[in-house]
Amino acid sequence: MSLEEKLAQLGSHWFDRRGAGEVVAPMQDTFGARRPDFATASRHGLGHLTRVLGTEPVPADEGRAKLACTQRELVAHHRLGLPAIAHEECLTGVTSYGATVYPTPLAWGAAFDPELVHQVGSAIGRDLRRLGVHQGLGPVLDVVRDYRWGRVEETVGEDPYAVATITTAYVRGMEEQGVVATLKHFVGYSASRGGRNHAPVSVGPRELADVLLPPFEMAVREGGARSVMNSYADLDGEPVAASASLLTGLLRDTWGFEGTVVSDYWAVAFLATAHGVAADAADAGARSLRAGMDVELPNTMCFGELAPLVRDGRLDEALVDRAVRRVLLQKAQLGLLDAPAADGTPPGGAPDDDPIDLDPPANRDLARRLAEESVVLLANPDGVLPLDARPGRSLRRVAVVGPSAADPGVLLGCYSYPIHVLPRHPELGMGVDVPSLLDALRAELTGVEVVHEPGCAVVDDDRSGFDAAVRAARDADVCVLTVGDRAGMFGRGTSGEGCDAADLRLPGVQHELVEAVLATGTPVVLVVVSGRPYALGAYTGRTAAVVQAFMPGEEGAGAVAGVLSGRVTPSGKLPVQVPRDPGGGPQTYLGAPLTRRLDRISNLDPSPAFPFGHGLSYTTFRYEDLTVAAGPVPTDGSFEVGVTVACTGERGGTEVVQLYLSDPVADVAQPVRRLAGYVRVPLAAGESRRVTFTVPADVTAYTGADLVRVVDPGTIGVQVGGSSEGDDVLRAQVELTGPRRRPGADRALRTTATVTDAP
Structure with a gap:
C-alpha cells in the first residue's frame, strides 16, 4: 500500500454537508465546509463510512441500497477494492428512519436486568447487520458524577458496578451478532467541572481507577468489545485524544485490548481548535496517532494531512502501519476482505432483496418489557x-x-x-x-x-x-x-x-x-x-x-x-x-464519610430525597436469614453471602436484591457503601427464594495510597436489601485474612448470584 492508501484507511467520509444555521452540532458547519466530496475523499480508499443511514430519513430498504451502492462505488474505483466499515449510532436503537426506539440507558439502569439489555443489544446488532452496518457507536459507559450534565440520560447510572455489568451485557449482545460495539466515552467525560459539556475534568487518579474505568475494563475483558471511542475531555490538562498512557498504556498494554480506537467526532481536530495542544491539523493528527488513535471520525481532517510529516521524518511511518494493521484486521474479521457475493453484493454487505422492518413486534415487545421494568x-x-x-x-x-x-x-x-x-x-x-x-x-x-x-x-x-x-x-x-x-x-x-x-x-x-x-x-x-x-x-x-x-x-x-x-x-x-x-x-x-451529613459540620443536608437503589412495589418483601462466610476468608479467595427474600403481600412482584460492601478501615477514604452485586427475583404472593452471592475478594479491592490497587486483610461490611438505605437492610461482616494482595490485570471483576428455593 502507498502512504496515501494507508492514511485513507485511517479516516472516514460523511455525506452530511449541512451549513450554518441548520440543526447541527457546534462547529459542524465550519468543519463541514472543509469536507471534500466523496470521489475526492475516497480516491485512495476509505476506512469508514459515517452514518449513511442516520443522516437523512429514508425507508430502511432505500437506506440499505444507498449504503450498498456506496460500497460498490468504493470497491470499483479503488485500486485495492477495499470496502469501508460503515458505522452508525445505536444508543436507543438503530439510528435509522422507522427503527424501534428503546428506553434510554438510564432506564436500563433502573431495570437492573442485564439479560434483558443483552437481548436489546442483540436485536439492535441484528438490525444493523441487515442494513449492512458493521459498527455501532455504543454503548455509553460513563459513570454519572454530576446530575446537571446533559448526557446523564445516555448513561446507565452512578454506580460503576451497575454500569459495568449492564453495558457489558449490551456489548455481548451486539458483538454476538457480528457487529463491532464501540465503548463511549473513554474516559472521564461525565466528570466535567460543573456538569458542563466538554468542560475540563479534574478527577484524581484514584477516582479515575475506582469509579470511571471499571466499566470499560469489564466491557473489554468480558464483553469482547472491538472498538473504543475517546472522551472529548482533558484529564488534568491532558486531552484523552492525545493520551498515550490511556489509549496505549492502559487500554492495550494492561487490559490487552486488540481492537480499534476511533475518535469521537472532530476530537482529533479539537486538539488544535479547542484544547490548544496542537499547532494545526497535521500536528493534531500526529499527536493523536502517536498516542494510539487508529481512526479519525467523522471525516479525515487531520490524519489526511500526515503524509508530509511522514516523508520528512517528523512522524514514524511505523505508527501509520500500526493503525492500518488494526483497521485491516477488523475489516477481515467483518468479512470485508472476502470476495463479493454471487449477486454482486460487496463483501460484508447486506442482500438487497430481503425486505426490512426495523420496528417489528418482537422489537416492540423487548422495548415494552424493558420500559415496564424500568x-x-x-x-x-x-x-x-x-x-x-x-x-x-x-x-x-x-x-x-x-x-x-x-x-x-x-x-x-x-x-x-x-x-x-x-x-x-x-x-x-x-x-x-x-x-x-x-x-x-x-x-x-x-x-x-x-x-x-x-x-x-x-x-x-x-x-x-x-x-x-x-x-x-x-x-x-x-x-x-x-x-x-x-x-x-x-x-x-x-x-x-x-x-x-x-x-x-x-x-x-x-x-x-x-x-x-x-x-x-x-x-x-x-x-x-x-x-x-x-x-x-x-x-x-x-x-x-x-x-x-x-x-x-x-x-x-x-x-x-x-x-x-x-x-x-x-x-x-x-x-x-x-x-x-x-x-x-x-x-x-x-x-x-465526609460527604455525608455530620453533626454541626455544615448547615446543608446532602442526603437525597430518595436514595440509590430505592424503588417500591404494590406488594411487600421481607429479608431474613442473612449468612456470610463462617470463618476468615483469604485475600485471594472468595466468600458467600446468603439471604432469603419473601413476598409478603397479597400480589406477586419482582424484587431487585442488592448487595453492598464497605471497608470501614482502609488506607484511603472509601465510600460508605458501594454496590457489589444484584439480582432480580420474581416472587409469587407468599413465595420465598434464597439468594446466594459469591464474592471474590478481588471485588473488595481499591486503589491505595501508593495508587496501586490492593486487597486488604481486615473487616469488610456486608449489607443486603432492596435499596442502599432503608428499613429492610440486613448487615453483617466478613474477615479477610492473609497477606495484602495487589491483584493484577486478570483480577476478578464481578460477583455471581444464584437464586434457589428457600429451605
Whole structure:
C-alpha cells in the first residue's frame, strides 16, 4: 500500500454537508465546509463510512441500497477494492428512519436486568447487520458524577458496578451478532467541572481507577468489545485524544485490548481548535496517532494531512502501519476482505432483496418489557396507586395535567432518531408509533373520565395555562401531574448532549405548576419523565404518590400507564439518587464519610430525597436469614453471602436484591457503601427464594495510597436489601485474612448470584 492508501484507511467520509444555521452540532458547519466530496475523499480508499443511514430519513430498504451502492462505488474505483466499515449510532436503537426506539440507558439502569439489555443489544446488532452496518457507536459507559450534565440520560447510572455489568451485557449482545460495539466515552467525560459539556475534568487518579474505568475494563475483558471511542475531555490538562498512557498504556498494554480506537467526532481536530495542544491539523493528527488513535471520525481532517510529516521524518511511518494493521484486521474479521457475493453484493454487505422492518413486534415487545421494568415507584404513602384498586372509593374522573402528558416526544432520548434527526423533517412525524402518556392512560382507565390540561410547556415562562390546569385538578378524584424533560441537542432541549442544567429544579415554570396543583387538595400522583433526576424534596410528604420514568422509549407510555393502573407491578430501582434540594451540591451516593451529613459540620443536608437503589412495589418483601462466610476468608479467595427474600403481600412482584460492601478501615477514604452485586427475583404472593452471592475478594479491592490497587486483610461490611438505605437492610461482616494482595490485570471483576428455593 502507498502512504496515501494507508492514511485513507485511517479516516472516514460523511455525506452530511449541512451549513450554518441548520440543526447541527457546534462547529459542524465550519468543519463541514472543509469536507471534500466523496470521489475526492475516497480516491485512495476509505476506512469508514459515517452514518449513511442516520443522516437523512429514508425507508430502511432505500437506506440499505444507498449504503450498498456506496460500497460498490468504493470497491470499483479503488485500486485495492477495499470496502469501508460503515458505522452508525445505536444508543436507543438503530439510528435509522422507522427503527424501534428503546428506553434510554438510564432506564436500563433502573431495570437492573442485564439479560434483558443483552437481548436489546442483540436485536439492535441484528438490525444493523441487515442494513449492512458493521459498527455501532455504543454503548455509553460513563459513570454519572454530576446530575446537571446533559448526557446523564445516555448513561446507565452512578454506580460503576451497575454500569459495568449492564453495558457489558449490551456489548455481548451486539458483538454476538457480528457487529463491532464501540465503548463511549473513554474516559472521564461525565466528570466535567460543573456538569458542563466538554468542560475540563479534574478527577484524581484514584477516582479515575475506582469509579470511571471499571466499566470499560469489564466491557473489554468480558464483553469482547472491538472498538473504543475517546472522551472529548482533558484529564488534568491532558486531552484523552492525545493520551498515550490511556489509549496505549492502559487500554492495550494492561487490559490487552486488540481492537480499534476511533475518535469521537472532530476530537482529533479539537486538539488544535479547542484544547490548544496542537499547532494545526497535521500536528493534531500526529499527536493523536502517536498516542494510539487508529481512526479519525467523522471525516479525515487531520490524519489526511500526515503524509508530509511522514516523508520528512517528523512522524514514524511505523505508527501509520500500526493503525492500518488494526483497521485491516477488523475489516477481515467483518468479512470485508472476502470476495463479493454471487449477486454482486460487496463483501460484508447486506442482500438487497430481503425486505426490512426495523420496528417489528418482537422489537416492540423487548422495548415494552424493558420500559415496564424500568419504571420506579418512589412513593405511595396513602396507597393511592394503583388507580384500579382503591378500596372503598369510586374513581370517576382523573385529571391528567402537565407538559409531559400529550407529547410523545418526552418519552424518547436525545440520540433516538425522532429526536436526533427528524426535527429537521417535521412532515415525517415520529417515523414509528409512539403513543403519548395521555393516550395510554385513556386506553388503560376504561370507564373513567380522563380530562387533560397541559398547564405549561416543558420549558418557557408562559403561565397562562395554570388556571385551567388547577380547575381540572380541583374537579377530579385524582390528578396525574406529569413533569420532566424533552430531549434535544445543544440547547434545543432540557436533556441530552449540550443540554446541561444550571441546577436541579424542574425546567421552566413546572415547579410553579406543581405547587399550584398541590394547593388544590386533590390527591396528586406526580409522574416525572426525565433524562436526569430532579430535586423532589419540596414535594415529598405532599404528594399522594411519585413515579419516576427515565425516557422509557416508544412503548414507555403504556409502561407508565400500566404502573399507574396496576396492570404492571413496579419493579424498577433508582440507578441515581433523587436529590432533595436543587442547588445543594449535586453528588452521587458513592461518597466517603465526609460527604455525608455530620453533626454541626455544615448547615446543608446532602442526603437525597430518595436514595440509590430505592424503588417500591404494590406488594411487600421481607429479608431474613442473612449468612456470610463462617470463618476468615483469604485475600485471594472468595466468600458467600446468603439471604432469603419473601413476598409478603397479597400480589406477586419482582424484587431487585442488592448487595453492598464497605471497608470501614482502609488506607484511603472509601465510600460508605458501594454496590457489589444484584439480582432480580420474581416472587409469587407468599413465595420465598434464597439468594446466594459469591464474592471474590478481588471485588473488595481499591486503589491505595501508593495508587496501586490492593486487597486488604481486615473487616469488610456486608449489607443486603432492596435499596442502599432503608428499613429492610440486613448487615453483617466478613474477615479477610492473609497477606495484602495487589491483584493484577486478570483480577476478578464481578460477583455471581444464584437464586434457589428457600429451605
